[in-house]
Amino acid sequence: METIQKARTLLKQEETLLLLFIVIVTLISPIFSPEFFTSYNFSNLLRQISYPAIVSIGMLLTVLIGGIDLSVGSVMQAVSLTAIMLVQLQAPTGVIVIVVLALGLFLGLMNGMLITFGKLQPFIVTLGTKVIIDGTTLFMTKGKGISGDASDSFLSIGGGYMGAIPNPVIIMLVLYIIGFILLNKTIFGRQIYSVGSNRVAAYNSGINVKKVQLSVYALSGLFAAIAGLLIASRTGAYQPMSGNSGATGMELSAIAAVVVGGASLSGGKGTIWGAFLGALLAGLLFNLLVFLNMNPYIQQFILGIIILAAVIFSASKNRK
Amino acid sequence: MNMAKWRSYLPLATLILLMIVGSLLSDKFLTYANLMNLLQYSAESALIAVGMTLVILTGGIDLSVGSVVALTAVVSANTQHLGVWGILAVVILIGALVGALNGVVLTKFRVEPFMATLATMAIFRAVALWYTNGGPIIGTVTPAFSNIANGSLLGIPLPAVYVVVVFILGYFVLNRTPFGRHVLAVGGGEETSRLFGIKVERVKVIVYIISGVLAALAGLLITSRIGMGEPRSGFQFELVAIAVVIVGGTSLTGGRGTIGGSFIGLLIFAVVMNIMNLLNISSFVQPIVRGLIIILAALAISRMVKSKSAAAEAS
Amino acid sequence: MxxxxxxxxxxxxxxxxxxxxxxxxxxxxxxxxxxxxxxxxxxxxxxxxxxxxxxxxxxxxxxxxxxxxxxxxxxxxxxxxxxxxxxxxxxxxxxxxxxxxxxxxxxxxxxxxxxxxxxxxxxxxxxxxxxxxxxxxxxxxxxxxxxxxxxxxxxxxxxxxxxxxxxxxxxxxxxxxxxxxxxxxxxxxxxxxxxxxxxxxxxxxxxxxxxxxxxxxxxxxxxxxxxxxxxxxxxxxxxRELNEYYPVNTEQIGAKVLEISDLNVPELLHNVSLSLNKREILGIAGLAGSGGNILTKVLFGLVKGYSGKMVLDGKPFVPRNPRQCIADGIAFVPEDRKTQGLFLNLSVRTNMSITSLRKFRTFGLISEPKESRQANELVQQLSVRPKNIKAPIRSLSGGNQQKALIGRWLLDKYKILILEEPTRGVDVGAKMEIYQEINKLLSQGLSLIMVSSELPELLGMCDRILVFSGGTITGELQRDEASEEKIMEYALQEVK
Missing domain, CATH: 3.40.50.300 (P-loop containing nucleotide triphosphate hydrolases)
Structure with missing residues (x-):
């Protein structure tokens, strides 16, 4: 009796549901692609998933405080470009890493300041900064890709392996563990949930709401920058991207991961574990679509449908 | 109070200032040809901005308009055999359908408007690209269809006429019909409006349908103008429209704003872009300026609204 | 008819x-x-x-x-x-x-x-x-x-x-x-x-x-x-008779904890001076808009632009924001618990521990066992029902939510607890339990300021009542002389 009860509550949790989906997608994938279970394909797939998955951590933080960051994809691209420009200047790898991560933090902080001190809606601010960042990137490159003679140490960041596992995957896992500790084991994490749940009550509980908000947007910029750095250092070149891998696609993927993972866009609800599973599921699905040799536009279409379904699902659940 | 009154003239003052700056920077600026040019190339923005104004007045937002433009741009290029009126009917129908989809999603399921329309933005764009497999549709446009955007009336380019007509219609709907009052009421207080017997959901759905239809017409206009159906057209149009509306003094929280303000906002935007063109400023800089205008305008407006709600907050 | x-x-x-x-x-x-x-x-x-x-x-x-x-x-x-x-x-x-x-x-x-x-x-x-x-x-x-x-x-x-x-x-x-x-x-x-x-x-x-x-x-x-x-x-x-409803404060009232002189907030408060003693319950009465709850908001750092001198426990006290006021020893239960106090979708435990998380840290990380142990003790002590500290606080009744909210301030030491409308929207049974709890707080050395629009509650609970009208104190009543009539008389007094 009790086990049934337990199974029921377990089934009701969306994490369980997500895991189930993930297992199903994993199991049916080999039907369409015999080489699915080869280690080469698997590590490649996980690497592809790692970029949006890392960005999703930052997105989750902003969504948890009731905001959103629509500029993450653009920050990612701007960071990639900056990294390659520094490569062209033959800057040491350490300097490149520090500069681009600082750039991400700075851009995120800009969003945070405009939202916090300008008292503006997050979506309009980050939409605005997105256009500015995209515009600047376009201005610098005139729409062309650039490449440089990257050092091995730079290329090894995103291109290297630890054992059989690609570095980006390791970094993603480490970041998720850090994210988990941050959200569940630190005061800052509790403050994030509190601010998202009720700003006024958070302020009345002695929480520095402005500081929390600024930190969250800065972190969102940082996570996007890490993803951007990993992409740039994998190939040693900057390619203006479009479609699912482009800026807008990245934002949508991150939002999809977070919302599919059970976070509420009105704030205060969502888990890092859910975001991880959401990112994983979205990645596996796309992989499947690629196997099916599907037109990339249909993939985009499906991404849109998934997001729409996820937000509808999340909204209807939160109404209860 | 006086301060707020003074501030409501800020958009107009900015426009006049920009006109003066423009005429000082370039002697081509204040010519009939240039001004007509300026107006004519604002036609798509004008259509979308009027719809966006109504949407924002209800407290919503429609991010999908740019993708609707792409959708009808390719559809109208591919349905030339239906004749101008046939195409028009198809395009309006598409606009109404996608608008209704937006409206129903966000009223029935109470999804935040920006989220719902962000998703449909991705969907509509993907459909447009899918439809043409990514490339443009070339060589189908008939002369009669081409005339929609390239013809003129009494020496005035037709698109300039559309700008004036759509703003007059928008003004009329907002200020001369009960529906217009209900739009403002819904944005001013949803619960109160419901208490007053206003069918809030219906008002919202209609507003998104209007926005969808106007965006659809903008898509048709683009295809007529450039002579081909380009599935990448309409990119970031939603941002231009939002910027125009905000610059015109309409509050993003809904319930406050005017169509006339959006007209001024459109002109401000057009003048800035026009001056940049006249000064040969790289087209790559223009998106940056666009983003800056959005944020500056949002900041200015939030200041204005804050001074009004400050008293309410203190109590 | x-x-x-x-x-x-x-x-x-x-x-x-x-x-x-x-x-x-x-x-x-x-x-x-x-x-x-x-x-x-x-x-x-x-x-x-x-x-x-x-x-x-x-x-x-x-x-x-x-x-x-x-x-x-x-x-x-x-x-x-x-x-x-x-x-x-x-x-x-x-x-x-x-x-x-x-x-x-x-x-x-x-x-x-x-x-x-x-x-x-x-x-x-x-x-x-x-x-x-x-x-x-x-x-x-x-x-x-x-x-x-x-x-x-x-x-x-x-x-x-x-x-x-x-x-x-x-x-x-x-x-x-x-x-x-x-x-x-x-x-x-x-x-x-x-x-x-x-x-x-x-x-x-x-x-x-x-x-x-x-x-x-x-x-x-x-x-x-x-x-x-x-x-x-x-x-x-x-x-019902008042005395069967309200517990009596039997604690010895101690020395002065808070002294306020000439507190002014433009248009809201005028020349308010008062003092509060240790283990005392001070009531604040007055019609809506009379200024009583402005006073408490000043004390919790929620009102800017005030002037006047305040001394808390012998030290000058200058409230700037809730964070600093909490650190200085002020605890606050706001009048509208849903919008100003509670995190409705978060657990009972988080709602109680949010202001004292520092206490539960080991090596910089929150120790959940420590946190849960204390939260469980509190839930017992305050008889919050259900006793599940992991349940979202939204699922509790108004009275139990209020108990948990008061509990938030019992996890750490404070000097003054401000209670605004402590029993608003609370059913009768829970009301009495809340009154008992409030009274128990005094034995821990707290001083209480209680703002309420329910006169019987003030009369039943408070050692002393200050009546506000037009942003200033129009009367002060000791427990034995206070009555609804006297409070209303002061509350309706016109202030020029």
Whole structure:
């Protein structure tokens, strides 16, 4: 009796549901692609998933405080470009890493300041900064890709392996563990949930709401920058991207991961574990679509449908 | 109070200032040809901005308009055999359908408007690209269809006429019909409006349908103008429209704003872009300026609204 | 008093398994001015919500003009002739007076709005009611009383036969009250039946024909106003002896903890000086807008731009924001717990531990076992039900939420606990438990400041009561000399 009860509550949790989906997608994938279970394909797939998955951590933080960051994809691209420009200047790898991560933090902080001190809606601010960042990137490159003679140490960041596992995957896992500790084991994490749940009550509980908000947007910029750095250092070149891998696609993927993972866009609800599973599921699905040799536009279409379904699902659940 | 009154003239003052700056920077600026040019190339923005104004007045937002433009741009290029009126009917129908989809999603399921329309933005764009497999549709446009955007009336380019007509219609709907009052009421207080017997959901759905239809017409206009159906057209149009509306003094929280303000906002935007063109400023800089205008305008407006709600907050 | 316009026939309203209203039977005659009184939580607002179409009754029938009616929305009720003035003014601030009056029913020709007719009709309507407001003005430019007048005009434009007014006199000053009463007199001339809810018994005795007393969701009595007086009405409202309800503070009151001299907040507080002693419960009384809750907000750093000197435990005290005030030893339970205090979707544990998380850290990380142990102890001590500290606090009843919210401040040491409306929206059983808990806090050396609009609560709990009116203290009453009459006398005192 009790086990049934337990199974029921377990089934009701969306994490369980997500895991189930993930297992199903994993199991049916080999039907369409015999080489699915080869280690080469698997590590490649996980690497592809790692970029949006890392960005999703930052997105989750902003969504948890009731905001959103629509500029993450653009920050990612701007960071990639900056990294390659520094490569062209033959800057040491350490300097490149520090500069681009600082750039991400700075851009995120800009969003945070405009939202916090300008008292503006997050979506309009980050939409605005997105256009500015995209515009600047376009201005610098005139729409062309650039490449440089990257050092091995730079290329090894995103291109290297630890054992059989690609570095980006390791970094993603480490970041998720850090994210988990941050959200569940630190005061800052509790403050994030509190601010998202009720700003006024958070302020009345002695929480520095402005500081929390600024930190969250800065972190969102940082996570996007890490993803951007990993992409740039994998190939040693900057390619203006479009479609699912482009800026807008990245934002949508991150939002999809977070919302599919059970976070509420009105704030205060969502888990890092859910975001991880959401990112994983979205990645596996796309992989499947690629196997099916599907037109990339249909993939985009499906991404849109998934997001729409996820937000509808999340909204209807939160109404209860 | 006086301060707020003074501030409501800020958009107009900015426009006049920009006109003066423009005429000082370039002697081509204040010519009939240039001004007509300026107006004519604002036609798509004008259509979308009027719809966006109504949407924002209800407290919503429609991010999908740019993708609707792409959708009808390719559809109208591919349905030339239906004749101008046939195409028009198809395009309006598409606009109404996608608008209704937006409206129903966000009223029935109470999804935040920006989220719902962000998703449909991705969907509509993907459909447009899918439809043409990514490339443009070339060589189908008939002369009669081409005339929609390239013809003129009494020496005035037709698109300039559309700008004036759509703003007059928008003004009329907002200020001369009960529906217009209900739009403002819904944005001013949803619960109160419901208490007053206003069918809030219906008002919202209609507003998104209007926005969808106007965006659809903008898509048709683009295809007529450039002579081909380009599935990448309409990119970031939603941002231009939002910027125009905000610059015109309409509050993003809904319930406050005017169509006339959006007209001024459109002109401000057009003048800035026009001056940049006249000064040969790289087209790559223009998106940056666009983003800056959005944020500056949002900041200015939030200041204005804050001074009004400050008293309410203190109590 | 023969034509019954409204008949309440066995009305009950259940929320969960709690009865907010039970078996209410009242007949109201045409043209009558019928007052409804009762303590907070007596069921007045539930009754209003049923009459106005916000809620449907769980049992029983409402008969209006001889017919059984089911109002599904306030708009439907309004169209049938029952209009309600809720405490919160219903308006669209950015629209004009005339637009607000006729919103949803604009005069139109075809689909065209007839602006001229709109303003002409609104002007005539206001004129007829002798209300001097420009119909072209925007709602947001009007004072509170003017906005209420516009609402009344809107109700009249619906040909309201029954007008329900929920605390219409709250937040109004003397001049504004005069305008309100004049308009009510005008309505009575038009034979509009009025149901009037107010805390201010004086108004009721001046205007009402009959009065219904509610207590704990039950119908206590309906009587002619001539047959009663204020004292008896209060007796009926409270319904029990005070001393069996409230625990007595037996702690020895100690030395001075807080001293405030000449506290001023522009337009809100004037020359407020007071002191608070250790283990003392200080009550703050006053009508809405009299300034008592401004004082407590200053003490918790929520009000900027004050001047004056404050000394806390011998040290100068300058509140800047809640964070610093908490660090200085001030704890605060706000008046509206849902919007200002609780994190509704978060767990009971998080809601309690949020201000003392530092205590549960080991190596910089929160230790959940430590946190849960303390939270569990508190839940036991305060008898919060259910005892599950991981349940979202939204799932608890109002009383249990309030207990948890008080518990938030028991995990650490504070000097002063400020309680605003500690038992608002709390049922009777939980009320008594909360009073017991409040009293126990004193033994831990806390001092309490309690702001409440429920006089019996203040009289029952406080060692000393300060009465506010017009932003200043108009009276100070020791426990043994305090009474409702004296408090009201000070509270109504006009301050120039």
């Amino acid at each position: 023969d034509n019954v316009i409204l008949k309440l026939d066995g009305i009950s309203k259940q929320f969960g398994n709690h009865y907010a209203l039970k078996d209410i039977n009242v007949n109201i005659s045409e043209g009558e001015f019928h007052a409804i009184v009762g303590e907070n939580g007596a069921g007045k607002s539930t009754l209003i919500k049923i009459l106005s179409g916000v809620h449907l009754p769980s049992e029983g029938n409402v008969h209006f003009k001889g017919q059984s009616v089911k109002f599904l929305s306030p708009y439907m009720a309004q169209k049938s002739g029952v209009s309600t003035l809720f405490q919160e003014i219903q308006e669209i601030p950015a629209l004009s007076v005339a637009e607000n009056i006729y919103l949803g029913r604009e005069p139109q020709k075809g689909s065209l709005l007839q602006w001229k007719t709109l303003y002409k009709e609104a002007g005539e309507l206001l004129n007829n009611l002798d209300i001097k407001i420009d119909p072209y003005k925007k709602m947001e430019e009007l004072s509170i009383s003017e906005r209420k007048m516009v609402e009344i005009a809107r109700a009249v434009s619906f040909n309201a036969e029954l007008l329900i007014m929920d605390e219409p006199s709250a937040n109004l000053n003397e001049d504004e009250l005069a305008v309100l009463f004049k308009t009510i007199a005008e309505l009575r001339k038009r034979k509009v039946t009025i149901i009037y809810i107010s805390h201010r018994l004086r108004e009721i005795f001046a205007m009402a024909d009959r009065v219904t007393v509610l207590r704990d969701g039950q119908h206590v009595k309906t009587m002619d106003i001539k047959d009663t007086d204020e004292a008896r009405l209060v007796q009926l409202m409270i319904g």
